[in-house]
Amino acid sequence: MRKRRDWLGKQYHKLSMPLSVVFLLSGRRFHPQYRMTWRRKWALGRRLYRNWRHIRTGISYKGHLAIAAKLLEIPPSVKGVVVECGCWLGGTTANLSVICDLVGRDLVVYDSFEGLPAPLAGDNMKPEVKGSFRGDLDVVRQNVREYGVIERCTFRKGWFSDTLSSHAEPIVLCFVDVDLKSSMHDCVVSLWPYLTPKGYLFFDEYTLLHNCAIFFSERFWRDYLGTTPPGLMGSGTGVGVGQYFLGPWLESPAIQRPTSLAYTRKDFNGRWDYFPESETASEPPAN
Ligand SMILES: C[S@@+](CC[C@H](N)C(=O)[O-])C[C@H]1O[C@@H](n2cnc3c(N)ncnc32)[C@H](O)[C@@H]1O
Numbered sequence: 001m002r003k004r005r006d007w008l009g010k011q012y013h014k015l016s017m018p019l020s021v022v023f024l025l026s027g028r029r030f031h032p033q034y035r036m037t038w039r040r041k042w043a044l045g046r047r048l049y050r051n052w053r054h055i056r057t058g059i060s061y062k063g064h065l066a067i068a069a070k071l072l073e074i075p076p077s078v079k080g081v082v083v084e085c086g087c088w089l090g091g092t093t094a095n096l097s098v099i100c101d102l103v104g105r106d107l108v109v110y111d112s113f114e115g116l117p118a119p120l121a122g123d124n125m126k127p128e129v130k131g132s133f134r135g136d137l138d139v140v141r142q143n144v145r146e147y148g149v150i151e152r153c154t155f156r157k158g159w160f161s162d163t164l165s166s167h168a169e170p171i172v173l174c175f176v177d178v179d180l181k182s183s184m185h186d187c188v189v190s191l192w193p194y195l196t197p198k199g200y201l202f203f204d205e206y207t208l209l210h211n212c213a214i215f216f217s218e219r220f221w222r223d224y225l226g227t228t229p230p231g232l233m234g235s236g237t238g239v240g241v242g243q244y245f246l247g248p249w250l251e252s253p254a255i256q257r258p259t260s261l262a263y264t265r266k267d268f269n270g271r272w273d274y275f276p277e278s279e280t281a282s283e284p285p286a287n
Helices: 002-024 038-054 061-073 091-103 137-147 160-166 181-194 209-216 218-225
Strands: 081-085 107-111 153-157 171-176 195-203 262-265
Touching: 002 038, 002 061, 038 061, 038 091, 038 137, 061 091, 061 171, 061 195, 081 091, 081 181, 091 107, 091 137, 107 160, 137 153, 160 181, 171 181, 181 195, 181 209, 181 218
Parallel strands: 081 107, 081 171, 107 153, 171 195
Antiparallel strands: 195 262
């Protein structure tokens, strides 16, 4: 049953690849300096698809294409790196490094390279998850060397609670795929201040509404970042990458597999402000 489901999923991805490239890379706001002719778009789509078939990843190449589309819109004059938090075997890292090379940016990768840490009480996860998704640094480097552009990458090894506080570069796009609430907390608190005004924070846990909730929590954004929540585009169903997901069930038919992602930006507003009984109902958002 599982084999058949995997086979069906592969066929679906293969057949929908050309259409996905057309839909996801047909943006009219790509910066002209990147010279994204259809020939170059097609070459990018094929390379991301091929890489994705070679290295196991948590998200699909369609998610990588959606990230590429946003990076291609950011003018080269905006200074900043791309950051990946949580890389496992480096499947997404390889593709991000290819996209970074196209837009002339560096990629900074944060991971323990020892898998997930032991969950904390608030994570509501079983202790057995410790060590899951382990990808040794040598394995990740080798994968990126073979399929990506290793020269674009800097690897920062260690637990987020130790490494992220030393981050110093502006960030035009950050991809967070770290599974635990405690890890998400560290990533958002430490890296959000470095996000450029129209930079993107992409997030993998979009089907898990209790994780998406961080982007709508007034208490979290007030206490840790002194602002209001930005919300999250795609929470629950993911951004449109040529798949569909009718949650909340994670066990679903092959082409319903949830392999999309969600994103937010500093200039988004996820704060509810309609309180008819209150005189201060229409205060403008603080961010
Ligand atoms: C689901 S995997 C990432 C999958 C990857 N993004 C992909 O597309 O294939 C989660 C990763 O987060 C890392 N991670 C989670 N919490 C961490 C923490 N607190 N410190 C360092 N690494 C962490 C794990 O080591 C693991 O590599």
